[in-house]
Amino acid sequence: MASEIAKDLTRELAKLQSAPETETLDPSRALIWLDEREYLTDIARLLPNFDVGDPNWGRLYGYLFEQFFRSDNKQRAIIKAAIDRSDGKVNWAHICLGELVRCHYAHTVLTTNFDQLVLQGIILAGMIPVVADGLSALSRVASLPDHPQVVHLHGSMYTYELRNSVGDTFATQDDLSMQGTMFGLKDAELLVVVGYSGSEEGGVVTLLERACAAIPNLMVFWVLFEDSIEALNPRVRKMLAGRNKFAILNQDADKFFAQLVRGLGFGAPGWMTDPLAVLDSRKKLIADPTDPVIARLKRDFGLGIGRLRSASAPSAEDMILEQATIDSLGGRDSSVVLGVTEAMASSDPDAARLRAISLGRLGSTAKASDLLAASVKAWAAFFEAGGADDGKARTILAQTLFDLAEAPGNQNGVQSKEAFRRAMETFRAATEEINPTLSRSDWIESALGFAESVAEQGDEGAAVNDLTAAIEILDRALTVLTGGSQSRQKLAAEERLGILLCMRARQSKSEADYHRAIDILEDVSQRAVAPESWSAGVVRNLAVAFRGLAELIQHDAPDEAKDSYRRAADLYQESARLYLGGLRDIDEGEALQAAMWAYEEAEKLYLVLKDADAAVLIEGELRRIRAELEK
Structure with missing residues (x-):
């Protein structure tokens, strides 16, 4: 919300300074207009290294309040307007958070948001927490409370004094009450940070730094919507480099909390599954009135609950689906499959969806092709029964088909090839139905899935038009993906683009495609420095690209081809050394096999180049690896 408020404030400030209407429609243009006319006073001092051309709106938030919107009443009006625009609706993340508190998995929620x-x-979970939303209240926050508590670190929409400006934010880091709140984390087993980038220059970020330094063993999980920690304040990135500190990337809040509570075995909250029980509990809280009229009202309230209970009972099938929904949310997929039969799925799209999702999850976990095939069949029933879909159901179906193609016993078989082909077509259909503006992460998932399913078909299975479509959609996806140069998702997409260009180059004999693939893969290899098999694979794929180029041009440009062959041989060797260097995601046997293959390919190329000395050296490495594998 801070970023959106900063954008609104920028546009409003430009209007106050009499900017032309065309310059106030877009916040980025409004910001540049203000900067060019030197209205952004002291921004270099208050926000060091701030880039007006590529603004971090979260950082700008406090600066704008500090410099231009200092009135408490004005600030409160701005915050209220922003909250009102969001409709004030509770999302699934808040509902799950309430259940975590009710079940005693969390006792204190710290928030920088102003909303309620x-x-x-x-x-909604049936508890009323203690709320601390002013500096004076923070002194009473308990480190191990008997009752749940919500702490508004920057105040709430009902606080008399909000803490919005840079000065207010910095002041919080020196406030003894705030320090006590943060250092109370020493008694906590775990801190989970969700949806907070730590973009401000001081305040909460400084307090977290101090707390983590004083409590080095505190376990911290920092959950980000972005797919790279580069989206975080550099100070937060440094903090996360410490012991017991972890970043979880590419997480939508609703999806993250849904996965979390499913992993803990929760279903839907009780107030949703049995709302009449909630009313019963409220009735029991009402003391017996002495006034006969009020007593009659209480009695009628109870009678009304009774009439609701005696209303027409749901059908047996509806009861099964209600329980299956709860079981699905709670991760009890076997119960869903037992309850929702194939016959039910054939006529009811809701039943088909529940059965398909649970079969897919069970099949993916067990790598069981029979369960995955049954999931695909249930999805077919969903669409045949007229199930409504905005592309998301097709994305799940496509991923299930992809898992089916890779399931043990299917690889390289007829069923595998057919599953890859269907996955490709389904992913493509999903990208056409999902609106990337409204559902960015879902569209990206479908786009990357489409590209991967095309690549997995290999040169023989993927037609040139499919390769071209996948290349075009990856080019588009790279303009949508967020994150900096080290974003793993972006790096993976770029590598996949390079692979697809190589595949198309081999089929269409395109030197231009090879050159573009080499440029992309070289860039990725320089940025993919993590000690993982994926990084070694990027180098290996770059070797494949140079080798393909050499084979294509060896008759027309023999000298250039010779250079490309040598570059490929050297890269195969480099990838082999990376595999042997100790990678954290594969075991020693897998690493030795991968290194042996890379050395064998390098040896072939050195023989083509008639470089006997290099070939002899590699043969020595191969003997050593084979001896290790025989042990």
Whole structure:
């Protein structure tokens, strides 16, 4: 919300300074207009290294309040307007958070947001937490409370004094109450940070730094929507380099909390599955009135609950689906499959969806082709029964088909090839139906899945038009993907693009495609420095690209081909050394096999180049690896 408020403030400030209407429609243009006319006073001092051309809007938030919107009443009006625009609706993340508190997995929620959605989520779970939203209240926050508590670190929409400006934010880091709140983390087993980039220059970030330095063993999980930690404040990145500190990337809040509670075995919250029980519990909280009229009202309230209970009972099938929904959310997929039969799925799209999702999850976990095939069949029933889809169902179906193609016993068989082909077509259909503006992560998932399913078909299975479509969609995806140069998702997409260009180059004999693939893969190899098999694979794929180019041009440009062959041989050797250097995601046997293959390919190329000395050296490495594998 801070970023959106900063954009609104920028546009409003430009209007106040009499900017032309065309310059106030877009916040980025408004910011540049203000900067060019030197209205952004002291920005270099207050926000060091701030780039007006590529703004971090979260950082700008406090600066704008500090310099231009200092009135408490004005600030409160701005915050209220922003909250009102969001409709104030509780999302699934808040509901799950309430259940985590109710089940005693969390006792304290710290938030920098001004809205009351965290509070509402906990109240819906049947609890009323202690709320601390002013500096004076923070002194009473307990490190190990007997009762749940919500702490508004920057105040709430109902606080008399909000803490928005840079000065207010910095002041919090020196406030003894705030320091006590943060250092109370020493008694906590775990801190989970969700949806907070730590973009401000001081305040909460400084307090977290101090707390982590004082409590080095504190376990911290930092959950990010972005796919790279580069989206975080550099100080936060440094903090996460410490012991017991972890970043979880590419997480939508609703999906993250849904996976979390499913892993803990929760289903839907009780107030949703049995709302009448909630009313019963409320009735029991009402003391017996002495006034006969009020007593009659209480009695009628109870009678009304009874009439609701005696209303027409749901059908047996509806009861099964209600329980299956709860089981699905709670991760009890075997129960879903037992309850929702194939016959039910054939006529009811809701039943088909529940059965398909659970079979797919079970099949993916067990790598069982029979369960995955049954999931595909259930998805077919979903679409045949007229199930509504905005592309997301097709994305799940496509991933299930992909898993089926790779399941043990299917690889390289007829069923595998057919599954890859269907996955490709389904992913492509999903990208056409999902609106990337409204569902960016879902569209990216479908786009990357489409590209991967095309690549997995190999040169024989993938037609040139499919390769071209995948290349075009990856080019588009790279303009949508967020994150900096080290973003793993972006690096993986670029590598996949290089592979697809090589595949198309081999089929269409395109020197231009090879050159573009080499440029992309060289760039990725320089940025992919993690000690993982994937990084070694990038180098190996770059070797394949140079080798393909050499084979294509060896008759027309023999000298250039010779250079490309040598470059490929050297890269095969480099990838082999990376595999042997100790990678954290594969065991020693797999690493030795991969290194042996790379050395064998390098040896072939050195023989083509008639470089006997290099070939002899590699043969020595191969003897050593084969001896290790025989042990």
